[in-house]
Amino acid sequence: MPEQDIAEIIEMPRVFLDSLGIGLSIVDSATGHIRFANKECCRIVGYTVEQIESSGLTFLDLTHPEDRERNRLQHEKLLAGEIETYQIDKRYLRQDGTVVWTRVIVNPVRDAAGNPRWFCAVLEDITATKILQSQLATAEKLAGLSTFNLIVDTGVGGPDAATAVPSSLSEMLSHVHPDDRNGLETAILHAIAKRTGYTRDYRVVDEDGGTRWVRGMGTCVYSSSERYTHLVGSMIDVTSTHRDRDSEAPEPIRRILDHIETNWNQKISIEQLASRYGISPRGVYQYFANNGISLGEKIRLTRLQHARRMLCGPKAGDTVTAIALRCGFRNPGHFAREYRKIYGETPSESLRLSSSALRHDSADVTLVS
Template sequence: MTEKSIFESSRVFRELIDNMGSGVIVYEAYNNGKDFIIRDINNAGEKISNVMRNDILGKFVTEIFPGIKEFGLFNVFQKVWKTGKSKRYPLSMYKDDRISRYVKNYVYKIPSGHIVAIYDDITEQRRANEDLIKSEEKYQSIYNSGAIGVTKVSMKGEVLEMNQYLLDFFGYLEEEIKLKTFMELTHPEDLNSDVKFFNQLMEGKIDHYDMEKRYIHKDAHIIWGSLTVSLVRDLDGNPLYAVSLVQDITENKKAEEQLKESEERFRKIFEESPLGMAIINLDNKLIIKVNFMLCSMLGYNEKELIGLTIPEITHPEDLENNMELLEKIIRGDIPFFTIEKRYTKKDKQIMWGNLTASIIRDKNEIPLYGIGMIADITERKETENKLKESEEELLRLNKELEQRVEERTEEFKESEAKYRTLFEQAADSIVLIDTETEDLVDFNDKMYENLGYSRGEFNDIRVLDFVVIEENEDYESHIKKIIREGSDIFESKYKTKDGKIRDVMIHAKAIKIKDKQYIHSIIRDITEFKELEEKIKKSEEMFRKAYNQANLYKDIFAHDINNILQNIQSSVELSSLYLNSPEKLHTIKELYEIINEQVNRGKKLIKNIQKITEIDDTEIELEKINATLELNKAIDFTKANFPNRNLNFQFKSTVKRMYILANNLLLDVFENILINAVRHNDKSNIQIIIDVNKQTVEDKEYIKIEFKDNGLGISDYRKKDIFEKGTRTTQKSKGMGLGLSLVKKIVDSFHGDIWVEDRIKGDYKQGCNFVVLLQNAE
């Protein structure tokens, strides 16, 4: 080999050594192998050992690597140098004051006598393995804990692994879920967002993502999960698989939805409540929210009422008690309070209200704000004052009645002491009963005479033959009570020979004669007294009813007559202004029509009050009435009352002969319904459809008549009391207060029914459907 070729070979070998990934150091033995001198090192060796080539050449290995003997590699050097046999030194941790590395070594001897050590630094790989082991242990701990769902998903979205938590969450078996992709398990509306995040994760734009999303359960219902996804990559950074953590939040979502529904219900209840409602700032007692009904009660609009304080709307004499109770519920002494108090309205008038107040608190029981519900009880308070005198009279009558009862009871007691002398002459029945045999041991003439028997007949009769009781046990129980307590005064019922029932008052006393137990009873017939008592009770009820009706009709009459007179006065004043203006003649005619209509309304109001009073006081006699004729009359009457309105009536019927059980008041029912349909309709073209059909209810056949209009409609919370006396169809209505109340009473007297529905179900603003159910007379 030429010198040149040797040089070239040496250069190639040198480049090869310097570019190796493993560290290489050449050592020369010193002093018969007691130490080793460093003669050469490659680039990788400099990097792994953290040294510079020029700084270590010619120096002892024990100087550069002071931990080599403790490490055990020095002993390997000696053996290889002496024997010439190469050795591998397993992976071990080398450590001195300068470096700390996991390395593995291969040592061999070359022909020149030098030894060569080839070594690799696997510290980072070892640490990565340790981190991987720890990560795997942590993953397995979470996977098996059952506290959260864990799944591995391939880059194609396939389910590789899934713990029991998630299998239960989805409702699948393990072999079933592995046939699914995460795209199939995801709700379609959430899929695009999930896929977008997953793609960003694979592209390395994000290291993880979180989202709440909907999944599809095995049985097809929706479940909610809180999802966290991260990516596991290999050492080269290539994605291996995704790890997803899923927490079941279905119940949380349901709770959120229920909370939203609850808030919506509260808002609707608050705004549409028939009670006045207000929300109060607890710090300064300012009103911060009110509903329409409270504004209407107090005469303010919403902007005026909000910002006022409780003291500003409360009567001064009721303020102290109100504020004391409010402080108590703020402190938590009481959960709520209800009081009757006076309010000062905008016009300075007094309104009595029944207030129920409570506190809304947060989850930590800290008061947030107060809420009050107020019912207007002004009319009730006025009625209570007016009833006070009659109640005092009733109390006086009751006291007299009690006194009479006490006097008669005292008479019974006195008669017992005189039993032997007055036995036969007594006005009351007297009897002595054997408690064991229930035989009548002795009795006076009044006993059998009052029951319609002769003495001979009565001798063969036992107590249970004339005492009216439900069970024998009741009689025996009462006898035991008299014996136990010694005596008793009670009311009972006796049956006479001819089967009539008489009310009696009995004073019974347990006595012993020669150690044998008897019951001695004095019996007074109180049938007439009971009848009188019942008459007084009915009279009292009739008085109360008449009083309440009189006050109700008075208030309604005064209100509606006032409206009528006001309309007439306004029309007269306007007419006087136009009398000298011929060009206003058509206006004067219109005003005259208004006056005429108001007069007719007044007549109708008086007639309604007369009729509703007659219905309250008398029994209605029913007859066979041709409802078609009455309906046509009502339509003609309605058209005549509204000559300037465009009225369109449509009549549809599946009943050929429409005869019902009613009387002449049927016309009033039809007229009231039709007039209301026109009066409460602001459309230029008023449509009223009348549908007639047959309907069977509880084996009875009825005629069902429906009046459908396209008017203003009636909200749901007003439908339930629209037929009560004095109820208006709308808050702004100035119609007759007795109209629908009269209709309801008449229909009830016909043994029928009436109610109101939405013409278009669910949208009351599209008009009403008044449904009348009347007995078929055919």
């Protein structure tokens, strides 16, 4: 753009340029000097029009020292023609010492030969957003909460084609306790495929090998125009809840619970367990009644959890009936009804989804961002 055109822009009624609601500046490509700035740009950087246009300030002079190198590298790529434009979140250091966060979009204005003569920078004040993000991060840390927002490409097959795990989900699952991994994976894939949500307690393994309980919650929002499914969720630490629940139980009850977990596929008699671990059958019934679940229900849920793992990680030749029998369910129909109540799908659906994922390692789900 010829310099006389820049002059014409500057001569436009400032009321027009100042009414845009966004910061606008024009920078000399050779010197980096700011040749023009509208009212919002001046407010953001904390200098008057006269100070900016007469003092020879450059955009790097106004940039926070900690962000200058990152900004300079992006600008050099633009000058070298490696990129056509760039967007950067950075801080400006005002002359009164305060800091403002901005989102800056920079585009070149080229001369007749195609060389960058000027740069047009559009500035948006995002200080409030950054403060909220910082407050949220602090609140999440205090609450033991973490959040995520993934975009999953379901491809031309639509959302029902979601059968493979996106790479970031694979990363998340790699930190999940092996005994809980298949169940969580299946719950997430089912949520993606059906555009629904999930809530699940599971264990995660820390870098030092320690185990924590978390409650994972997620929901899916499908965009028909983008053909993307947004998987938004959070995880909150519930380790203390699980530990308190286990530690409050009397010693005989804890030993009975350990017995059930170890011998979940065997026939279990409440009377025999009570006698073996030194408590009356009445005491066993009373404890579980006070906790809102019977011992029989606890055994049934434990067996369903093991059945879920087998269905989500099937071996060659596995069938629903074989797994049901292996987990102590003698009536496949009753097993299917109970399973659906807990997991929202039939055992056949779980097995089919898992088997499909094994057969199609390169299915249509890929991570976009």
